[in-house]
Each structure stands twice: as C-alpha cells, then as structure tokens.
Amino acid sequence: MKILSIMLFLMVSLYANSTNNTFKNCQVVVLSELTDLVSCQKIDYLVEYAQNDEYKRGEVKKISAVTNQDVKVIKQ
Numbered sequence: 249m250k251i252l253s254i255m256l257f258l259m260v261s262l263y264a265n266s267t268n269n270t271f272k273n274c275q276v277v278v279l280s281e282l283t284d285l286v287s288c289q290k291i292d293y294l295v296e297y298a299q300n301d302e303y304k305r306g307e308v309k310k311i312s313a314v315t316n317q318d319v320k321v322i323k324q
Contacts, residue, residue, distance in 0.1 A: 281305070291315055293322075 274288040282305060286293040292314040300306035311323040 274286055277285040277287065279285055282297045282299055284295045284297075286295060294310075294312040294314060295308060296310040296312075298306040298309040308323065310321065313320045313322055
C-alpha cells in the first residue's frame with residue numbers, strides 16, 4: 249500500500265509540473281501608477297489597483313481578461 253501511494257504521489261507531481269507552463273512567457277506593461285497590463289500568450293490581463301492614502305498602489309481592485317473576442321471581469 250505504501251508503494252502504491254508513493255507512486256501515485258510521484259505521478260501526480262510529474263503531471264502538475266508538466267501542465268503548469270501557461271504563465272512562463274508573460275510581459276508586464278505599466279500603463280499608469282494604478283494600472284498594469286499583463287500579456288500572456290493570447291490573453292491580456294488588465295489589473296487595476298485601489299489607491300490608498302499615500303497615492304501609492306493598494307490592493308487589487310479589478311482584474312479583466314481581454315481576448316480578441318471579448319472582455320471578462322475576473323475579480324471586481
């Protein structure tokens with residue numbers, strides 16, 4: 249039973265390592281002090297930050313995914 253569980257764990261970890269390559273070639277473009285554009289393959293992400301009291305970036309306010317066909321809000 250131990251051997252089976254160890255082999256299952258190793259197979260799952262190998263599968264996870266092979267499928268986690270979607271965000272390797274991303275580029276970040278700073279549009280303004282409170283807005284970034286993250287470009288990954290065919291999807292662009294527009295990240296808007298909330299402004300805190302010191303005119304610096306606060307927490308993430310809104311994330312939008314932009315493709316050729318549509319725009320979807322991921323977090324608001």
